[in-house]
Amino acid sequence: MDGMAGGFGGDGGAPSGGDPANADGGPASAFVFEGTWREFAPIAFTNLLLTIVTLGIYRFWATTRERQYLWSRSRFIDEHLEWTGLGKELFFGFLMVAVLFGIPVLVLQFVVEALMIQGYPGLGAALMVAMVLTIFYLSGVARYRALRYRLGRTHWRGIRGGSYDPGFRYGLSYMWKYAVGYLAMGLMVPWAMVSLWNERWGHMSFGQLRFSGQADFSPVMKRYLLFYLAPLILLIVGFLAIGAVALGIGAAGEFDRKELAWGALGGLIAIGFVAFYLLWGLAYLFFYAKYLRVVIGEMRLGDDISFGFSATTKDWFRLILGDVGLVLVTLGVGWIFLSYRHWKFFITYVEAYGVIDPDALMQSDTPMAKHGEGLLDAFDMGAI
Amino acid sequence: MAKVCWTRSIWVRSSFVAEMVEAEWYDGLTARKRTGHASLSGSVLLLREDDGTQTALPLQDLRFVERRPEGPVLSLNDNRGFRLRLLGTIPPDLAERLPGESRYGHWIDRLGLPKAAALFAGISAVALAAVLTLPNWLGPLIPQSWERRAGDAVIGDMGNTLCHSEFGDPALKQLAAAIDPERPVTRVDIANIDMVNAVALPGGRVVVFDGLVQEAESADELAGVIAHEIGHVRERHVMQALLRQFGLSILLGGINSDVGSGIFGIASTSYTRSAEREADEYARERLAAADISPLGAAAFFERLKKEHGDGPDWAAWVASHPVPSERQKQFERAAQKGADYRPALSEQDFGALKTMCDEDEDVEEFYF
Numbered sequence: 001m002d003g004m005a006g007g008f009g010g011d012g013g014a015p016s017g018g019d020p021a022n023a024d025g026g027p028a029s030a031f032v033f034e035g036t037w038r039e040f041a042p043i044a045f046t047n048l049l050l051t052i053v054t055l056g057i058y059r060f061w062a063t064t065r066e067r068q069y070l071w072s073r074s075r076f077i078d079e080h081l082e083w084t085g086l087g088k089e090l091f092f093g094f095l096m097v098a099v100l101f102g103i104p105v106l107v108l109q110f111v112v113e114a115l116m117i118q119g120y121p122g123l124g125a126a127l128m129v130a131m132v133l134t135i136f137y138l139s140g141v142a143r144y145r146a147l148r149y150r151l152g153r154t155h156w157r158g159i160r161g162g163s164y165d166p167g168f169r170y171g172l173s174y175m176w177k178y179a180v181g182y183l184a185m186g187l188m189v190p191w192a193m194v195s196l197w198n199e200r201w202g203h204m205s206f207g208q209l210r211f212s213g214q215a216d217f218s219p220v221m222k223r224y225l226l227f228y229l230a231p232l233i234l235l236i237v238g239f240l241a242i243g244a245v246a247l248g249i250g251a252a253g254e255f256d257r258k259e260l261a262w263g264a265l266g267g268l269i270a271i272g273f274v275a276f277y278l279l280w281g282l283a284y285l286f287f288y289a290k291y292l293r294v295v296i297g298e299m300r301l302g303d304d305i306s307f308g309f310s311a312t313t314k315d316w317f318r319l320i321l322g323d324v325g326l327v328l329v330t331l332g333v334g335w336i337f338l339s340y341r342h343w344k345f346f347i348t349y350v351e352a353y354g355v356i357d358p359d360a361l362m363q364s365d366t367p368m369a370k371h372g373e374g375l376l377d378a379f380d381m382g383a384i
Numbered sequence: 385m386a387k388v389c390w391t392r393s394i395w396v397r398s399s400f401v402a403e404m405v406e407a408e409w410y411d412g413l414t415a416r417k418r419t420g421h422a423s424l425s426g427s428v429l430l431l432r433e434d435d436g437t438q439t440a441l442p443l444q445d446l447r448f449v450e451r452r453p454e455g456p457v458l459s460l461n462d463n464r465g466f467r468l469r470l471l472g473t474i475p476p477d478l479a480e481r482l483p484g485e486s487r488y489g490h491w492i493d494r495l496g497l498p499k500a501a502a503l504f505a506g507i508s509a510v511a512l513a514a515v516l517t518l519p520n521w522l523g524p525l526i527p528q529s530w531e532r533r534a535g536d537a538v539i540g541d542m543g544n545t546l547c548h549s550e551f552g553d554p555a556l557k558q559l560a561a562a563i564d565p566e567r568p569v570t571r572v573d574i575a576n577i578d579m580v581n582a583v584a585l586p587g588g589r590v591v592v593f594d595g596l597v598q599e600a601e602s603a604d605e606l607a608g609v610i611a612h613e614i615g616h617v618r619e620r621h622v623m624q625a626l627l628r629q630f631g632l633s634i635l636l637g638g639i640n641s642d643v644g645s646g647i648f649g650i651a652s653t654s655y656t657r658s659a660e661r662e663a664d665e666y667a668r669e670r671l672a673a674a675d676i677s678p679l680g681a682a683a684f685f686e687r688l689k690k691e692h693g694d695g696p697d698w699a700a701w702v703a704s705h706p707v708p709s710e711r712q713k714q715f716e717r718a719a720q721k722g723a724d725y726r727p728a729l730s731e732q733d734f735g736a737l738k739t740m741c742d743e744d745e746d747v748e749e750f751y752f
């Protein structure tokens with residue numbers, strides 16, 4: 001008995017009886033990130049070097065080394081996480097997707113083009129639509145399987161996660177829910193996102209404990225509507241402003257610098273254009289920050305553990321601003337530190353509450369996926 | 385867990401205490417932490433838990449995970465959940481038997497990073513060079529009949545987008561025959577596409593877009609362009625480009641998953657500069673043999689140069705071909721003073737080409 005069957009968690013968590021994280025006066029969070037970028041730098045730079053000289057093939061092993069480090073510096077209560085995935089798993093996953101998916105797509109692309117050239121545009125278009133639908137379906141499956149793979153390779157106290165479900169049905173859900181979301185003029189997209197999150201995590205487990213997600217989409221709707229209507233609002237505001245300035249210049253009558261004034265208006269429009277996209281992006285961030293807080297906040301593991309995510313829009317904004325600044329200042333090289341920054345961000349703001357009994361936490365008997373995130377890789381959706 | 389067995393017998397030696405090292409581990413079955421001592425015993429590592437239970441781990445099953453400040457972390461090959469941390473100084477006889485540290489991966493660790501990086505860079509450079517140069521050798525080795533069959537299977541007769549007319553067809557045939565009388569595979573057509581471009585497609589098919597025909601001011605200009613494209617066919621550039629594209633997409637698939645850029649992409653944009661020069665040289669040779677003035681081609685390039693930037697139409701040709709001014713000069717230089725040049729086609733025949741797509745009533749508009 002390790003004396004950690006007591007409560008854990010940060011503010012609002014259960015009373016901390018034998019919580020070692022609290023006992024030594026350390027931070028109250030159940031998740032703590034202890035890495036430093038100085039430790040990470042040698043890994044990142046050698047990964048970059050080896051990836052370049054192998055024309056990209058090393059990147060699977062590079063990802064593995066990166067995760068090994070990041071996981072090993074992430075503490076949950078009293079013990080660090082461990083990444084037990086292997087580079088060759090990711091590599092074979094990639095190869096499998098290249099053979100089973102990449103080559104057929106390449107061939108189909110040629111067939112579609114040939115049909116178009118030979119004068120069967122209808123048939124070509126039908127084939128194209130079928131291809132796009134298949135890719136849509138597979139990208140849903142890919143998201144699911146990547147999560148399953150990552151949980152299956154994440155160990156804590158020797159216990160791993162996983163899922164009994166291979167995710168092929170989830171792919172169908174992904175298709176119809178997003179289809180409904182977009183068909184309702186895009187208004188139901190938050191519902192699709194939230195319900196898919198719940199569905200995905202509902203099939204996952206850690207040890208013998210099941211995850212569950214019970215989030216409701218209505219709390220995120222207000223912010224989504226703001227993002228949804230933002231272009232309209234911004235356009236109206238923009239046109240009003242431009243109109244006002246133009247009227248002002250016109251009414252000012254005869255003055256020598258009229259060309260200059262019109263030039264300034266042009267500059268203003270350009271600035272407005274940039275501001276438009278920035279504000280629209282910000283509106284999305286505002287929505288996304290809330291979305292993650294809601295879906296993670298309604299997650300549970302087993303009966304006794306619940307989760308939380310506390311990153312605000314401001315935190316996200318700072319993260320992204322930092323990313324952009326880092327990449328710009330280092331002329332692009334800083335790009336190799338982004339995975340570090342994102343993981344640190346995630347671990348810093350994720351929280352868990354409740355009670356866990358290590359004697360009762362048993363090894364997962366879910367099947368272990370033999371291959372890595374090939375599909376996700378092919379669709380370029382890797383978050384970290 | 386087949387290889388982790390529980391043993392009852394305790395193997396004691398006189399130096400037992402000195403050889404033990406403090407250890408903590410997870411067995412990969414429950415989340416319970418176990419603490420005790422580890423010691424070497426023949427070819428197994430003995431883990432003795434504080435409550436007296438013993439576990440024997442065959443040394444060859446151990447896998448190195450990482451080195452922590454407090455000591456090495458080990459796992460088992462067939463039980464990824466198993467974690468063993470050795471704490472404190474490890475006796476030398478045990479240290480020697482533990483699996484070696486791995487950092488970058490087996491091969492790289494064995495060679496050392498600098499050597500491995502240099503080796504990989506060398507291999508990559510050779511592979512890249514092979515993919516870029518081998519097609520130049522392999523392309524011409526592929527029988528033209530194969531290429532033609534493959535090209536026909538993919539492109540066929542381009543639907544109904546090729547223009548035909550009573551006087552246009554023989555005029556075009558006459559022009560192609562003048563440039564390349566022996567042409568065994570080349571077929572030249574005008575397609576109802578309103579773009580200033582011409583392409584050599586797989587299967588020895590040269591397609592001049594109607595937009596370019598309309599842009600040409602004389603049959604000599606058209607002859608220059610057609611001769612250049614026939615040059616691509618005759619020098620097997622189409623096959624070379626296909627093979628190179630294929631090789632590159634496999635080799636660089638690791639970096640860029642966006643493989644394949646389509647038939648037109650391959651045929652029109654991926655000739656190398658040296659292939660373009662070869663096609664130009666071929667064109668000048670054939671124009672001279674057919675007594676067609678290269679000044680037509682030169683004039684065409686001059687107009688390209690002047691009007692470059694006027695519209696996206698021009699960009700297509702300019703992007704896939706060398707700088708027009710340089711080529712213009714070369715065609716100008718090829719003109720021989722006092723040579724007895726004849727127009728590539730009579731005014732009447734050239735006019736037939738210009739109106740070919742208008743006259744063809746059931747030709748369809750091509751759309752991408």
Ligand SMILES: [Zn+2]
Nearest residue numbers: 655660663705
């Ligand atoms: Zn060319």
